[in-house]
Amino acid sequence: MTARAVQPSLWHVLQPKWRTARQRLREARERGGWGRVSILVTVGSLFWAAVYKILYAVLKYFRGVEDLGPLLAGKLLGLVLLAFVSILILSNIITALSSFFLAKDLDLLVSAPVDWLRLYLAKLWETVIHSSWMVALMIVPILAAFGVIYDGGVLFIPYAVLTILPMLLLPAVLGAALTLILVNVFPARRTRDLLSLIALGAAGGVILIFRLIRPEQLARPEGFRNLLDFITVLRTPTSPFLPSEWATKAIMSYLRGSIDPLPLVLLWTTAGAFITFGALLHRQMFATGFTKAQEGAERFVRGTFWRWTVGSLLTPLAVAKREFVLKDIKLFFRDTTQWSQLILLAVLVVVYVFNIKALPLHRGEPVGFFYVNLVSFLNLGLAGFVLASIAARFIFPAVSLEGRQMWLLRSSPLDLRALLWSKYWVGTVPLLVLALLLTGVTNVLLQVSSFMMIVSLATICALTLAISALALGYGALYPQFETENAAQIPTSFGGLVFMMTTVALLGAVILALSQAVYTYVRAMYEGHPVVIDAKMIGWFTVAAAVCAAATVIPLKIGLKRMEQFEF
Amino acid sequence: MIRLENLTKHYGSFVAVDDITMEVPRGLLHGFLGPNGAGKTTTLRMIAGILRPTDGRVLIGGDDVHKKPLAAKMRLGFIPDRPFVYDKLTGAEFLRFVAGLYGQEGDAIDRRIAELLEVFELTSWKDELVEAYSHGMRQKLIISSALIHRPEVIVVDEPMVGLDPKAARLLKDIFRQFVGKGGTVLMSTHTLEVAEAMCDRIAIIQHGKIVAEGTVPDLRRQHQAGDASLEELFLKLTGGAHARELAEVLGR
Numbered sequence: 001m002t003a004r005a006v007q008p009s010l011w012h013v014l015q016p017k018w019r020t021a022r023q024r025l026r027e028a029r030e031r032g033g034w035g036r037v038s039i040l041v042t043v044g045s046l047f048w049a050a051v052y053k054i055l056y057a058v059l060k061y062f063r064g065v066e067d068l069g070p071l072l073a074g075k076l077l078g079l080v081l082l083a084f085v086s087i088l089i090l091s092n093i094i095t096a097l098s099s100f101f102l103a104k105d106l107d108l109l110v111s112a113p114v115d116w117l118r119l120y121l122a123k124l125w126e127t128v129i130h131s132s133w134m135v136a137l138m139i140v141p142i143l144a145a146f147g148v149i150y151d152g153g154v155l156f157i158p159y160a161v162l163t164i165l166p167m168l169l170l171p172a173v174l175g176a177a178l179t180l181i182l183v184n185v186f187p188a189r190r191t192r193d194l195l196s197l198i199a200l201g202a203a204g205g206v207i208l209i210f211r212l213i214r215p216e217q218l219a220r221p222e223g224f225r226n227l228l229d230f231i232t233v234l235r236t237p238t239s240p241f242l243p244s245e246w247a248t249k250a251i252m253s254y255l256r257g258s259i260d261p262l263p264l265v266l267l268w269t270t271a272g273a274f275i276t277f278g279a280l281l282h283r284q285m286f287a288t289g290f291t292k293a294q295e296g297a298e299r300f301v302r303g304t305f306w307r308w309t310v311g312s313l314l315t316p317l318a319v320a321k322r323e324f325v326l327k328d329i330k331l332f333f334r335d336t337t338q339w340s341q342l343i344l345l346a347v348l349v350v351v352y353v354f355n356i357k358a359l360p361l362h363r364g365e366p367v368g369f370f371y372v373n374l375v376s377f378l379n380l381g382l383a384g385f386v387l388a389s390i391a392a393r394f395i396f397p398a399v400s401l402e403g404r405q406m407w408l409l410r411s412s413p414l415d416l417r418a419l420l421w422s423k424y425w426v427g428t429v430p431l432l433v434l435a436l437l438l439t440g441v442t443n444v445l446l447q448v449s450s451f452m453m454i455v456s457l458a459t460i461c462a463l464t465l466a467i468s469a470l471a472l473g474y475g476a477l478y479p480q481f482e483t484e485n486a487a488q489i490p491t492s493f494g495g496l497v498f499m500m501t502t503v504a505l506l507g508a509v510i511l512a513l514s515q516a517v518y519t520y521v522r523a524m525y526e527g528h529p530v531v532i533d534a535k536m537i538g539w540f541t542v543a544a545a546v547c548a549a550a551t552v553i554p555l556k557i558g559l560k561r562m563e564q565f566e567f
Numbered sequence: 568m569i570r571l572e573n574l575t576k577h578y579g580s581f582v583a584v585d586d587i588t589m590e591v592p593r594g595l596l597h598g599f600l601g602p603n604g605a606g607k608t609t610t611l612r613m614i615a616g617i618l619r620p621t622d623g624r625v626l627i628g629g630d631d632v633h634k635k636p637l638a639a640k641m642r643l644g645f646i647p648d649r650p651f652v653y654d655k656l657t658g659a660e661f662l663r664f665v666a667g668l669y670g671q672e673g674d675a676i677d678r679r680i681a682e683l684l685e686v687f688e689l690t691s692w693k694d695e696l697v698e699a700y701s702h703g704m705r706q707k708l709i710i711s712s713a714l715i716h717r718p719e720v721i722v723v724d725e726p727m728v729g730l731d732p733k734a735a736r737l738l739k740d741i742f743r744q745f746v747g748k749g750g751t752v753l754m755s756t757h758t759l760e761v762a763e764a765m766c767d768r769i770a771i772i773q774h775g776k777i778v779a780e781g782t783v784p785d786l787r788r789q790h791q792a793g794d795a796s797l798e799e800l801f802l803k804l805t806g807g808a809h810a811r812e813l814a815e816v817l818g819r
Contacts, residue, residue, distance in 0.1 A: 327656065412669060413641045415637065566618050
């Protein structure tokens, strides 16, 4: 007996994902109440408002420049959309690998009588949503500013949606096709390692090159021989074959009141052709690729390196703590998606030090003593922020990543204090080394006095201890046990609250210290001897107390929360 | 050895475990049966100290699992139903890590690891990352980890799932030997033949309450079941009518 299966609609195939997302939102709302929603809405609105305001001011200025204005605005939009397309290609490659080859629902879908086209379209749609939602949200205030400045009217909204949608689809199709080919060559898990490495390496390289060529110099008109050269550069398309350029042309032509249908046609026909070719490729290669994706990475590991090095150093510790630290280090360095983030970290540090070096403070003329100390002081806040971003990426997810194994930790006699202790120091020690290096090197570059050097180093030590504790505490307070991808954990609600608290901490400590440092700078400036009086000591004590509280309280709260975890 | 006193667990308004009192003496293999969603796993996870009871208490060797957790857990080996382990550790590293959680290390533990890997036929896989292990191999690794510190009590949730017949037989022998040497096993299972053949006593839980407890002959006597098999007894106690309805639906 043969029966042709009635195919489910595309919506039917996507429904479980949609329902799961809705349920997660509902649970999150129930757990955090309206407070959580209002914080998210406030932060999101503030961010949108800031992007809108900045762009509005820039575009308003451009509009005032005769002839050149629209060219400058178009160039700016082209660059922004080009950056978005680059981000989209990278994120789609990573997302497509998860949704097409590693997702949990694939066994069910592949074994059910769902035809290849529905499977492809459902998974493509899933990839588009997962990888593009952030870019889509970012585009809203940007296009709003363009629409308002150039009087786009209400019709500009559907026109912009019509333009941006194919621009989001194209990188997704490309990412899915590229992943499909790679999976057919390498096992999926090995491909994931490879892709994270390539993606992060590429992203790091782009940031580094972009910073090292010092784009701020290009903005100086004296760099161009004459106005004609400048206009020629502005008129030259950034990349004539990229969808970002077509989208820019479509939007700018609409805003200038002379709609050119060609870019829009190009966008939609290319998207249509890409989806067709992508679907055909999927029909040819998915079955083989999916089979290969079931293969493991097949890697034998001796693992004696860490035992001999770190293990020997940790000998004085209790065996449970030692094994826990060793385990955390091994897991980190064996997971490419984890350690490859170090590439971005290295880039961030190089860019940071480069920026300090590029400051025009020591250029022959006598340096303003006040400015050097001011920069050195503000440097503490910036370094603190860099450390907070790193802590959000590496320390904040530590508790969440234990989720699936919590049965083992909770049923063993491991004291949760020891677990928290191990997590804290595994994260804090490298962060402390980095903090001291970052502050020390930048202070040497700035040629600060010994007083400022001591104050900076002591403060950054105390701040690092507090930032690590906050990251771990908030990580325990807002765990993400369901997430399979560690990279998504820092962008959760808890990650946001952690960053907000850390900014508040940095503000409080810098405010307290500024009182003491001001006394010092003023005395030096006026040529008086520096007197370390009760007031100065008092402010130092306040800063130390704030850091101590920000270290102890989050760890205590985190421990209490972990004791209540249920699995 | 294991004592549950008025053990209760609520999830919001849902009562998963409802005022259970039960004792498992030393040197006994005690079966814990019940239909899906009856409260077996919740009870076992409370015994292992993973879940906190809403009310009541769990004593292991006289120590309250939630008031004196370290003392109680030192005696315990827990085998969960789902074998989640660290994917990026090798089998041998995982066992060494678990031994470390119980404060054990050194040559004796290295020998014990080698011994357990040999028994469960994992020696050739010991230096391979767990991510490459099959479900059954992970299950064997978790069973090894529960035995590594030589516990006095083993609490095990669905031990036979994913095991090949040889490993299943091995596990039965290990449990019997363990009990023979004075150890205590509390085991939940859906395989009623295994429960009937292996268990000294059996408790049946339904809707969070113990509905029957004793040896198989005791249960037959208590429920006037003649010489019915454990399967028939189980269906009688937990709603066999449902099974008949199900058979009718499937047969349609």
